[in-house]
Amino acid sequence: MAILAAAIPAVLWSAGRLLPSFPRLAGATPLRGLMVVAGAMLAFCAMTLPGLAGLLPAEAVRGFFYDAAVMLVVCLLLVFEGLLLLAARPGCGDAEPASAVGRMRAALFLFMLAEELSRSFLPLYARELYTPVPGLSETMMMGLPIGLFMALVAVFTPFAGHWADRFGSRRTLLLGTLPAVAGFIGTAMAGSMAELLLWRGACALGYAVMFIGAQGFVARHTPADRRARGMAQFVAAVIVAGLCGAPLGGILADQFGYRATFAVSALLALAAAAAVTLLPADRTERVRQHPFRMGDATALLANPRFLALLLFSSVPTKLMLTGYLFYLVPVSLHAAGETPAGIGRLMMTYGLIIVLLGPWVSKVADRTGRHALFAGLGGLVGGAGTLAILQEQGVAGILIGIAALGVAHAFNNATQLALVPEVCRADCARMGDSSVFAVYRLLERGGSVIGPLLAAAIADRFGAQAALVALGALGMLCGTAFCVVFLLAPSASPAAGEAVR
Template structure:
């Protein structure tokens, strides 16, 4: 069974399910329009009547005291106060004798002239408002009319919000469907057939003591039992040497497939909070002497990233001594406690403590899961297995902000944190079932990161140019722009959490679809530096686009530009790392060099909230976004200078040999 068939099967099933979901979305949209529009419009009219009844009661009280309606003073102020207390109402007008004598709301005055009720209620393209008229009577005679206008577009806007939410859920459902298909097809079809294939290869090498030993009740299980029966029939000739290690290795391959879904669920727990985390921190703000509000808001995010970066090598070392399973479960439980604490925090100190605990848990989970993938796979399959593992994280990055924004908008920030905690606990349960219970043998493990490794890497100016002035700015831009400044800016403009989630969703979608294409183009052209420069400049341009005040279209354009920029950066960075660190790889090994690169890279996420908060305190949102863009552009310039200054002569390249 070739993996390409599994992929074709996954894509075929995903396509069928996606089409069915699209049809379902279209049917539901039509149903919502036909069902809810007749229900919403009368509700708007009733809301107008309630608001109008309050004003009528105030006027009736004055009329009962013997004051004529046309002699009332302060009517404009009364109507304006009523309008301010009811944002859904667009205008209120008092009509006496066919003329508006008092008015508040949309176009209250145009060129100094009063508008008529007809002009207010209808525009050139049809009705702009739903006009509700309430009569004012005195002695059984109607002496005036009160006009209360509700926006006619409110109904369509509300229905559009439902459609947008359904669209976001559709995207999440499709990606979740992909993850479930990978789990189901991988664990029930692909992994069992790989197990059968591995057993047959071992039999061909003369090890007749191996067994497939599958309990599946499907066709694959029947094939496995037939092979086991054939092997049992010749068991007297079996060579049982090396059987247990081989079968353990084959069994671990299936666990990698199942672990991806656990990682997807665990990553989703954190991604649900992306859209509102900075806004939630702002709601708990308390003044700190010597620090601006913006820097205080950035502290929990920066500490989270710092502890995540620092804890990874420590957790990796512990997982080597105590086993991947123990560290994964401990990390998931710490994250569960941290997310619960974040949702229940009543001040910033409690939130920071909870976020620190969550960061250590996340670092432990990801490094132990990555270590298990490396342990469980052969070198020839390792890149593919790591890509599968990383794919679950990327899919969670798409699903989390979109669905998290919807959930936060419906149930609030604190409940969303508790839902995230439940997902972390679910991931722990899945890992408890998937990961082996015994520690990984010490002889198969490499050494961890050391200070001398960092010194050796940092002596290479080309490594510094790539790590410090390309990878660090990429994380700086991602955290400062997407996770910190943009949610705050959109929330300040009154944008709903659902829309913030949709805006962030665009970034991850571009990363999923553009990254593979950028990787192929980079490999074909070999122009790694050109991709890095283009990506860095596009990231700086994205910051400038986001700084332009405007509508959601501007924010979407900026996020799309940032997603395209980082899609161009990701693959060429790792490919170029192999080119510029040839000697370091020979001395330290490729894993250690990549580990050092990733550790330095995360410093960008640590610095980002503080730098963005500093800019925000002095220059506002637009100035802060432009400031981050300038920093990103300067990093591209420094990277170019270092690359040109320390580029090796072409003649030296063929003479290089690994140390």
């Protein structure tokens, strides 16, 4: 892999020296630049693999090929992010919103990539640090770092929004990177489970602050008619980082170990901090937002259709993400003999499906206005797919479940958000859209907290296989209940939820 990484820039540099017009032609469009990198990597693999086949066992050659394919996809995405950063470099257009948002995307991408590197092996790292604790089994402790991280993100999010309003987006973004850098360094050096939980808590603080600060930066640096495109940049940075992080982190963990991979995460978070310092100050006056109050959550939970959306779609979606994908998949695949690199490759399927299918689903759902239909289908597909483990044992069944979860969340992610103002029209008029979405996001994260803890509890008592089946059955039941409420018994009017109250 090191030879491959060194050969690609060497080939491109040589081509640039021999043909001075080559860099200009190759960089004319992002797609052309990506095609050049892909062609160089494929040519290198074509020259290398025949020689390796005669020297190494077939399994080793297969592993090299898989890692090369993953590196191809990751390098393409990294090159594309680099091209976007170059397009947003400071200059004469420094005051333009697109330039500011483009540089924010680079900082957010680096930060999210730092967090995603450990996605394929965090439970396995926690197991290495486990020491017997009365009342807590090894299986439960393996899920605790994920559950604690998600819980603290939910706790810190309202404070992060307040800090963004008070100090401005750039200072808030910088504030988010600092505890994350310390958290990654501490995680790499952790000698006990208590230390691991402490430093993962620091990472959770950084994640919450960075997430909210980036959203606020987009809102303050884009005019109203470009805000959707600005938020698309925000979402794209998170998705691309997730797509690259798990496989890349798995390869690093295989080659250098878990602790070294966390050290790389610290360097990426530090690079994100450097990128934040290059961002412009807020262009618009800071506005005090409606503060979060428990009464807001109580009022929304009194809306039966909002409650149904939350319990039967939004919370199960997060629960399956953290419980199934983040916890059970690494643990089960490791038990099946997969390395962290192999786990990362398989988990990459989830992100690829969302990237390919998500935009199409959003367009069709918006065009038809059938957001509830797509959200219901997503729940059913996710639940049914994860139950494939009953028919196909081992890695194949888990891969089917990962792919089904990708399809489900491609259906759910955009349509759930579109349903919130539809079922809460009166609440949005009374409280404001921002407050409604803030409460929704906070309550939705409950599924992220419950997911790994529930999966670990079931796996501890009945085994990982039973936990996979239990979460799939839960997804099916919730998807069916959602369809009954929203498709078989739709509200008679937009104000139906208000009338019930």
